[in-house]
Amino acid sequence: MEVPGRWQDIDYLLLREGAMVGPGFEPCPELREALHNDLRILVIGAGGLGCELLKDLALSGFGNIDVIDMDTIDVSNLNRQFLFRMNDIGKSKAVVAAEKVMQRVKGVKVVPHYGRIEEKDDEFYRQFQIIALGLDSLEARSYINSVVCSFLEYNADGSPDITTIIPMVDGGTEGFKGHARVIIPGVTPCFYCTLGLFPPQVTYPLCTLAETPRSPAHCIEYVHLIQWGQERSGDSFDADNPEHMKWIFDEAFKRAQQFNIPGVTYSLTQGVVKNIIPAIASTNAIISAACALEALKIATMCCRSMDNYMMYMGTQGVYTHTLSHEKDAGCLVCSPGVPFEVDISISLQKFMELLMDDPRLKDKLSKPSISYQKRNLYMQAPPVLEEMTRPNLNAHLFELMDKSSGKLNVNDKKLTGVLRVSVSFRGQGDVVVDMDTAGGG
Amino acid sequence: MEVRNNNNNKYDRQLRIWGDQGQLALEQANTCLLNCGPTGSEALKNLVLGGIGSCTIVDDSKVEARDLGNNFFVDWESIGLSKAKTVCNFLQELNDTVKAKFLEESPETIINVNPDFFSQFTLVIATQMKEQSLLMLDAICRKQGVMLLIARSFGLTGLIRISLKEHCVIESKPDNVIHDLRLQKPWAELKRFSDEFDTEIDDSVIHKHIPFAILLIKACEDWRKTHGDSLPSTSKEKAEFKNLLSSKRRGVDEDNYKEAILSAYRVWSSPTISSELQKILNDSAAEVNMNSPDFWVMVAALKEFIANEGEGDLPLDGTIPDMTSTTEYYVTLQKIYQEKAESHVSSMEARVREILKRIGKDPQSISKSAIKLFCKNSRNVRVYRYPSLEDEYNSCIGGELQRLLGLEENRESGNGAQVMVGGEAAEKGSPSHAMDINATFYLLLRGVDHFAAAYNRYPGIFADEQEDDAMKLKSIATTLLSKMSGGSRAVLSDDLINEICRYGASEIHTVASVIGGIASQEAIKLLTRQFTPIPGVLMYNGIDSTTTILQLTTCI
Known part of the structure; x- marks a missing residue:
């Protein structure tokens, strides 16, 4: 299957020493073999970024790639998702993309998964050594981030256990702009640490839509959010149904005329209703390649990693900014534990109430179960366990935690992964820290 | 009509950026790609997807095993066949509205033998070409009024350069839109409309719906009456002006007043001619x-x-x-x-x-x-306006190099000591450090071509000559630097020289995809005459994922 000299270009990097390589890099032919035979990488999304990522990874020597996407191919994908053709419209993106890449790049195995990321269990995600994200929504990114960060375990000294880390590379684009970043859970900031990097979504006050519309978007959103429910409450609105979209456009057009507002077009209607993000081939290519290169570095250490976030702006010349974002030491998702200071006299029941009321956690918990080290302190289900652990509710948390500060694991149906809480007791903190240090030494 | 409609759907996501006029400009453009390795193929791929009018690929090489490891637009079955033809066929599959053509000929031969060939194109994209040929090509393109885009990938580095006499942009589409409202000097119609409003009106519904522009025009008038016809200028006066607006706000639900206070700056800093x-x-x-x-x-x-x-x-x-x-x-x-x-x-x-x-x-x-x-x-x-390649190579980039390498300050302070350039490359650093590394890579890529001219091969391609090549490259690049920076005694970092030799002139697919991607983006900006192009040489550094622009448009 292999012809000699095929990987000559990559081999220069893998077979030669350098001054700017990653930690522990040892040039040898086995690196490429491991990349091809042993390492497994998952690509999430087979759209604009995903198609590029699959090509880039296959041509970087990765031999075992999985790809997951729930979408089917649409005509508006064809200006950039270069693995798809007119006659692929309606088929699964993941399936077609995998086929096309295997056809062109001999020897690479691409396994497609046509479905939602939430349908896969932890064991699925644990199979991979690296995960590459080519997504267009904050929700999907947050979901994967919490799954991957929930695998993370910390050593007694507070350092992350490297055998539990699955590095991620993440890209995103909008028009001529984009970002590429490297997330090493426990080492570099996760999504949740830097949630503020994403701009807030545009929303309009309902009274503006209903009473004082001023822009074409106001008219469109009125029909979409209010008028549809009043006049077509029987139909559930589907943005992919052309008749539905046409109705919104017609009604918005009428409304705009009534108010003397110019500029309602079919294209704008689609843009507003579907929240369409403009997308072009070049930006996707640039961002995906930057991500795939980082994946190659992580897999082989043939070069040091980007540290850790690159912004790309291509409208006015080309401007990039690569910056080292900081981890949030108390991050709910990736930190060793969300810091929580409580009284020594507190009961488990009272502690759980405090958790539920905490502004950081309020929206994230409904019926938490709590464990300490390997012991269940309180379990909401099954009934047998609930009954067994119920007496703990009135016990002192301090006693339950062996009279020391420490980490509790909180599980809840509303959480994607486990929530780590770092409990310290008022007045006890200093003593306990000393004990820990002594134990560690 | 039906076809056009279908294309509108196909191109929907890009029409939202450059519109029908931009798309039309792309569809009318004839482009030429010189060399179709991964850098060139990737650049053209993005243009074909976007619906460029025509493209002609010029390359005389045959597909080899090595191409299968870094180029997506060749396959197993095409080994030994024309690379230009193979890439052309695979690219054509992406978009049947594009006229994709190829010519099995070396770009150097055409440059030497048939320079008129280039006159049929709107834009030429020259990839992986050496200095000597580029100099000739640039002269030809300038003479024939053809835009030239140069793209090069080299190991984990690369560069993009635009060359043309003059590029005029009407729709530069800056990220920040400046609204010119003329609130401090309303013309008659605007003044008349503003006079129709009474900010003391009892009707609370009207009061909270007076547009902020009107509130500011009125506030401006009032201010002028009591301040000898002048506008707020000191920070105390500006605060006072905002306070006056605040005092008229009847409740926190009056968003129009909030907007007026936030927009008050428009009164004293109206947009000027840049x-x-x-x-x-x-x-x-x-x-x-x-x-x-x-x-x-x-x-x-x-x-x-x-x-x-x-x-x-x-x-x-x-x-x-x-x-x-x-x-x-x-x-x-x-x-x-x-x-x-x-x-x-x-x-x-x-x-x-x-x-x-x-x-x-x-x-x-x-x-x-x-x-x-x-x-x-x-x-x-x-x-x-871009200087010719000849001007760049001979002198005009020297000042920019000195600036990026921090040599300027050194000379001005009369410090005769040797300066280490790209010195601590082994450590990651600040943005200025990235500039230092990237400017050094620019110099070394120039050095690589001089090396090739002298030894008829690129440095580092043979493992056993890597060290020897590094020494030769160092001496070449040092001479170049000294020539361009007016005899500075800077010493180049061995780390970066060794790194360049380590690459052995390889074309890594991901780097080619970044460089090709940026090249296609610049091509689109040039052809649509929208947005603004790179004003010089863009250096890409895949080690730290940074870019630096060596500005050239100021040279003219």
Whole structure:
């Protein structure tokens, strides 16, 4: 299957020493073999970024790639998702993309998964050594981030256990702009640490839509959010149904005329209703390649990693900014534990109430179960366990935690992964820290 | 009609960026790609997907095993066949509306034997080419008025460079839109509309729907009455002005007052004519003649407009930001601004026609819609002029190199000590450090071509000569640097020289995809004449994922 000299270009990097390589890099032919035979990488999304990522990874020597996407191919994908053709419209993106890449790049195995990321269990995600994200929504990114960060375990000294880390590379684009970043859970900031990097979504006050519309978007959103429910409450609105979209456009057009507002077009209607993000081939290519290169570095250490976030702006010349974002030491998702200071006299029941009321956690918990080290302190289900652990509710948390500060694991149906809480007791903190240090030494 | 519709769907996501006019420009463009390795193939891929009119691939090599490891547009079955033909066929599959052609010939041969070949193209993308051929190609393209885009991947580094005499942009589409509201000098219609409002009115519904523009116009008038006709200028006065607005706000639900306070700065800092625009207005090209392009005729008209009916200002663009208001007030206000903008377009049109007549051209040769577009964007029109490659190579980039490498300060301080350039490359560092590394890579890529000219091969391609090559490259690059920086005694970092030799002139797919991607983006900006292009040489550093621009447009 292999012809000699095929990987000559990559081999220069893998077979030669350098001054700017990653930690522990040892040039040898086995690196490429491991990349091809042993390492497994998952690509999430087979759209604009995903198609590029699959090509880039296959041509970087990765031999075992999985790809997951729930979408089917649409005509508006064809200006950039270069693995798809007119006659692929309606088929699964993941399936077609995998086929096309295997056809062109001999020897690479691409396994497609046509479905939602939430349908896969932890064991699925644990199979991979690296995960590459080519997504267009904050929700999907947050979901994967919490799954991957929930695998993370910390050593007694507070350092992350490297055998539990699955590095991620993440890209995103909008028009001529984009970002590429490297997330090493426990080492570099996760999504949740830097949630503020994403701009807030545009929303309009309902009274503006209903009473004082001023822009074409106001008219469109009125029909979409209010008028549809009043006049077509029987139909559930589907943005992919052309008749539905046409109705919104017609009604918005009428409304705009009534108010003397110019500029309602079919294209704008689609843009507003579907929240369409403009997308072009070049930006996707640039961002995906930057991500795939980082994946190659992580897999082989043939070069040091980007540290850790690159912004790309291509409208006015080309401007990039690569910056080292900081981890949030108390991050709910990736930190060793969300810091929580409580009284020594507190009961488990009272502690759980405090958790539920905490502004950081309020929206994230409904019926938490709590464990300490390997012991269940309180379990909401099954009934047998609930009954067994119920007496703990009135016990002192301090006693339950062996009279020391420490980490509790909180599980809840509303959480994607486990929530780590770092409990310290008022007045006890200093003593306990000393004990820990002594134990560690 | 049906086809066009289908294309509108296919291109929907990009039409939202560059519009029908931009798309039309792409569809009318003829491009030529020199060498179709991964860098060239990736650049062209993005243009074919976007619907470029035609492309012609020039390459005389055959597909080899090595291409299968870094180029997606060749396959197993094509080994031994023409690479240009193979890549052309695979690219054609991406978009059947594009006319994809190929020529199995070496770019160097065409440059030497048939330079007229290039005159049929709008844009030439030259990839993976050496200095000597590029110099000749640049001279040919300049002579024939063809745009030239140079792209090169080299291991984990690469560069992009645009070369053309002049590129004029009307729709530069800056990220920050500046609204020109003229609140401190409302014209008669705007003043009349503002007079219809009474900020003391009892009706609370009306009070909270007076647009902020009107609130500011009125506040301005009041202020002038009590301050000897002047505007707030000190920070104390500005705070006072905002306080006056605040005092009229009847409750926190009055968003219009909140907007007025946040927009108060518009009263004392109205948009001015930028230094970039001033340079364009003062340029000798604005003294037009028979051979002047439409752009410069419109600049000449703009100059007259500013001096006459513009009263020192640019034509109004006619757009206003959204503001809390009733539909009726807002639409009326919008109309007042649009009508004023229309009247400015008419004045400009008259001047354009007059100028055209004066210089002996058809007065109708510039359409009203073109003039309108120019007026709407007059604040942000831009002109880029690039020095020839010959000028870059000989001298004009020297100052920029010195600046990026920090050699300038050193010389000025009279410090005769040797400076280490790209010295601590082994450590990651600040943005200025990235500049240092990237400027050094620029120098080394130049050095690599000189090496190739001297030894007929690239450095580092044979493992056992890697160290020897590094020494040779160092000496070549040091000479180059000294020549370009006026005899500086800078010493180049061995880490970076070794790194370049380590690469062995390899074309890594991901790097090629970044460089090809940026090249295609710049091609789109040049062809659509929208947004602004890279003003010089862009260096890409895949080690730290950084870029640095060595500015060239200031050289002219």
